[in-house]
Amino acid sequence: MSLDDRGRLVLAWAFARLDRPAFALASAATFAAVIFVLTVTIVLKGAPPGVAVGPNLAHLAFYFPGYTVTFGGAFVGATYAGAAGAAWGFVLATLWNLAHALLLAVIRVRAQLSFYSID
Amino acid sequence: MITPAASEEGGVPLLIRATLRLNTLIFGAILGLMTGLLLLALGVAAGLPPLAPMRLPVLLFSVFLPGYAPGLAGALAGFLWGCVAGGLIGGAVYWINARAALSALDRLVEVEPRDGDFPAAALHLHGPSLGLAIGAIGAVGLFGATNWLVLRGTAGESIHARLLSQVLPGYQVSFAGSLVGAIELFLILFAFCLAFAQLYNGLAAARRRHSSSSR
Numbered sequence: 001m002s003l004d005d006r007g008r009l010v011l012a013w014a015f016a017r018l019d020r021p022a023f024a025l026a027s028a029a030t031f032a033a034v035i036f037v038l039t040v041t042i043v044l045k046g047a048p049p050g051v052a053v054g055p056n057l058a059h060l061a062f063y064f065p066g067y068t069v070t071f072g073g074a075f076v077g078a079t080y081a082g083a084a085g086a087a088w089g090f091v092l093a094t095l096w097n098l099a100h101a102l103l104l105a106v107i108r109v110r111a112q113l114s115f116y117s118i119d
Numbered sequence: 120m121i122t123p124a125a126s127e128e129g130g131v132p133l134l135i136r137a138t139l140r141l142n143t144l145i146f147g148a149i150l151g152l153m154t155g156l157l158l159l160a161l162g163v164a165a166g167l168p169p170l171a172p173m174r175l176p177v178l179l180f181s182v183f184l185p186g187y188a189p190g191l192a193g194a195l196a197g198f199l200w201g202c203v204a205g206g207l208i209g210g211a212v213y214w215i216n217a218r219a220a221l222s223a224l225d226r227l228v229e230v231e232p233r234d235g236d237f238p239a240a241a242l243h244l245h246g247p248s249l250g251l252a253i254g255a256i257g258a259v260g261l262f263g264a265t266n267w268l269v270l271r272g273t274a275g276e277s278i279h280a281r282l283l284s285q286v287l288p289g290y291q292v293s294f295a296g297s298l299v300g301a302i303e304l305f306l307i308l309f310a311f312c313l314a315f316a317q318l319y320n321g322l323a324a325a326r327r328r329h330s331s332s333s334r
Binding site: 003006007008009010012013015017018021022023024026027029033038042043045050088091093095096103104 | 134141149171239286288314327
């Protein structure tokens with residue numbers, strides 16, 4: 001790869017965009033998997049007779065109505081976490097792309113202005 | 120358009136350093152803002168009587184973020200802490216990830232064929248580098264937070280921290296336990312990052328194939 005090609009590649013990398021839907025979907029799947037694995041792990045570990053399983057994790061029900069520390073609840077929690085993850089990923093990718101688009105626009109305007117400069 | 124500096128010997132490393140600095144700043148600012156707003160919303164909500172159960176996470180965070188408390192004033196302190204902590208974490212994640220991924224740069228950037236003066240591109244993620252960055256930050260965070268509890272002498276009362284041993288076997292609120300927990304957390308985060316990057320790259324590639332075939 002020539003020096004110019006490498007320079008172009010680095011420039012492209014500097015301002016490369018994230019694929020927003022792909023980033024949101026991947027975030028959704030990851031967040032959902034975390035809650036699912038966490039819940040199932042606690043359920044499989046269980047608790048002594050008469051003691052509730054995962055009473056602290058069960059507090060998530062306040063944020064995710066319908067969530068319980070059970071196998072069924074793991075699916076409910078995964079659905080909520082997936083939605084939260086999708087929103088988080090979409091916002092992050094949007095802000096990333098927006099910041100780079102704005103920066104590029106500023107660079108272009110400054111380059112145009114310097115073209116017309118008299119000094 | 121390539122700047123003259125980029126075409127000269129030494130221009131490319133300069134460009135790489137500038138890119139690292141710029142994107143570290145941008146990612147840090149984005150993550151800082153998102154974390155700050157999240158802590159602000161949580162703090163304000165926890166101050167409302169009907170949402171009192173939200174006090175618990177706020178009180179847990181306040182152990183590490185002095186001044187953070189339910190209510191508007193405490194939430195504003197949380198916003199500032201979130202901006203600082205989120206910004207530092209975001210910057211560190213980007214810096215470690217990007218430096219580790221530099222050797223695979225040609226696989227991470229898909230330059231789009233387009234007329235114009237600037238090479239537009241789509242970004243791919245490098246799973247091992249992302250895993251190294253997020254795993255290392257997570258592990259250092261757990262190690263630091265645990266030993267902060269040990270140093271302030273409240274390790275014995277940290278019932279919520281102790282609960283981590285349910286998902287991180289061998290973890291304890293002690294120096295040795297924090298080392299075991301940090302290693303386990305690193306491995307778990309590394310695995311999740313590999314899966315995340317693989318999924319993102321696969322989805323992004325599928326979308327590009329779909330859009331190019333429908334053109």
